[in-house]
Amino acid sequence: MRNLKDLTYGIVGLGIMGGSIAKAIRENILCQSGSTGKIYVCNRSTSCLTQALNEGIADKAFTSNEYEKMLPECDFVYVCLYPHATIDFLEQNKKFFKSGAIVTDISGVKGIFEKSLPEILRPDVDFIIGHPMAGGEKEGYVNSTAKMFINHNYILCPLPENKAENLEIMRNFISEIGFTRITETTCDIHDYKIGFTSQLCHVIACSLVDSAKDEQITAFGGGSFEDLTRIAMINAPLWTELFISNKEKLVGHIENFENQINKFKNAIKNEDKDSLMKLMEESREKRIKMGSIRTVAKK
């Protein structure tokens, strides 16, 4: 099996995610003794490329006109672009991938990949569908960090055509860069569950901020409002794409949530103490069963 420390990695898109992946590879994989591996990076704007070279994170940097130079050399390509940009990138650069390369991406919706992959990739290139469950409300390479993934979850959606050896390389890679829990499932289940844990939460956080009458409200904050709205500092173009790509599932989740909040509202309106107690006892018990989830400290 190919050894992670000797692969040439290609990072396409050097924002907060691409940057963090590059830094985590440098710090956890290429630092191993005898490593012959390399990190190649490319990005549309070039200031982060210079920075990554200066910091010793990248061995070579390419602009977005130079994919044909970079891709043929990469054993493992990590596409860190928006979802539709990722599909466009795969389609437009199909012929440049190295034969036998592993290709993966970071996109938060997966169904669209399962549908398009057969048409847009060569059979000798192994695209492994997955989703690193990490990120931050701050964007760009300047906010990337090698520690981004420690104690986080990763979702893999293996396809029948993925090679067993490549899946094993992928799992090792994910663990090496810091993730502690890998869940394997289908694209459909991924999109359903992420629609709930991530997309619905972002819709709620934004709606809550939008419904604030008063920006000075924070003198009255005790922690709850802050916790619920941290993620409202949202990247609008990215999340517009994610929400619309997962429309049916997300709208279903919003409707379930609306039904629940409506139960609360009615119980409060009617001063129905028994129903309120029951609703809150259920949520307390359910939330405790869900466990502590992640133990990672906030950045």
Next chain:
Amino acid sequence: MRNLKDLTYGIVGLGIMGGSIAKAIRENILCQSGSTGKIYVCNRSTSCLTQALNEGIADKAFTSNEYEKMLPECDFVYVCLYPHATIDFLEQNKKFFKSGAIVTDISGVKGIFEKSLPEILRPDVDFIIGHPMAGGEKEGYVNSTAKMFINHNYILCPLPENKAENLEIMRNFISEIGFTRITETTCDIHDYKIGFTSQLCHVIACSLVDSAKDEQITAFGGGSFEDLTRIAMINAPLWTELFISNKEKLVGHIENFENQINKFKNAIKNEDKDSLMKLMEESREKRIKMGSIRTVAKK
């Protein structure tokens, strides 16, 4: 002016809040050189009383049948009970307070106090209405800590009948135990704003947990769901009381929030990218303006 370090403090109710207040007084005020102050505590169940005595937090402990022994000795009484229990306590023990005592409480709704105070307190006892904006999802004296209030907000709702000197003592006290921002306002504004920053957030967190189909959902968590639902580990009897005591204002906030989430839902349903972008740009900008709010680390 009376010196904080020489007062006798009475803490009524030794749960997470009462315990933390006692510990913060011990650590920040009574440790000052030449202090002659004391901390007296009382609680319905007695195991926490023993613990507070053993730990050197309390100088004397009383059961809930012994208010008539404790209250006449206290210069500063902090009532750390549920809202209606606080009003009952004030009413039933009216005659035991020391003349000139400062009395305050921790309750998260304030309008009910403004209404009932004239009837339930003697004119020679100065009740200062306020709300320490801190707490935790874990209950009881065992979870109390002297650090609870560091970097948190305090809301004061002074009444015309409060003595200026006592308000000054109260402000000093609040700062000494760790709070960094004191906002002074009316009970009505307090209840309106807390209905938004605290109560609405708890309703949302519980509704979100209640709408989860699956307790194993947390393998799909990247931080958002965890942040939005930490406060769903809720104390049901307390929050039932808070929600119903602030019914009109809270229902208004829920309805505003429902209108906002409905805008999101419709924009997603209709694949209306422009509206989605606009909604999210607004929430991002608004949330950034609201600032970092609190810098305190999570417990």
